Amino acid sequence: MRKIVFHMSVSLDGYMEGPGHDLSWHRVDDELHQYMNDTLREAGGFLSGRVLYELMADFWPTADQDPEASPVMVEFAGIWRDMPKTCTRARCGTRTSGGTRPSYGRSYRTRFAR
Numbered sequence: 001m002r003k004i005v006f007h008m009s010v011s012l013d014g015y016m017e018g019p020g021h022d023l024s025w026h027r028v029d030d031e032l033h034q035y036m037n038d039t040l041r042e043a044g045g046f047l048s049g050r051v052l053y054e055l056m057a058d059f060w061p062t063a064d065q066d067p068e069a070s071p072v073m074v075e076f077a078g079i080w081r082d083m084p085k086t087c088t089r090a091r092c093g094t095r096t097s098g099g100t101r102p103s104y105g106r107s108y109r110t111r112f113a114r
Contacts, residue, residue: 005043033072037079045084053087056080 017023028036040046048056063069064077 005039007039030070030072033070033076037072037075040076040083041079043083045086046080047086047088050087050089053085053089 018025060077060080062077064074066073069077
């Protein structure tokens with residue numbers, strides 16, 4: 001059986017976003033982004049809640065088409081797009097423009113087993 005690896009980014013006061021869903025404090029340089037690419041590339045899938053899924057699905061499916069995207073961003077766009085996704089909420093993906101609706105309700109063991 002595979003390991004479950006949990007990753008969560010929070011500020012020192014325990015929050016991910018500021019008022020009005022502001023994420024401008026969150027800075028990821030190329031070194032950190034490459035580390036995350038290397039780590040997440042080996043995952044069997046992504047498990048997200050609705051808000052995170054919709055945030056990711058609105059940006060990453062086409063992020064590699066932006067001429068100003070860095071090489072690590074281009075790399076992660078492919079990783080995210082190709083990775084199986086499972087959402088903890090049945091209505092995930094109903095408001096996204098990314099066209100990558102995740103599965104819901106399948107056994108996690110079946111979904112992420114390799």
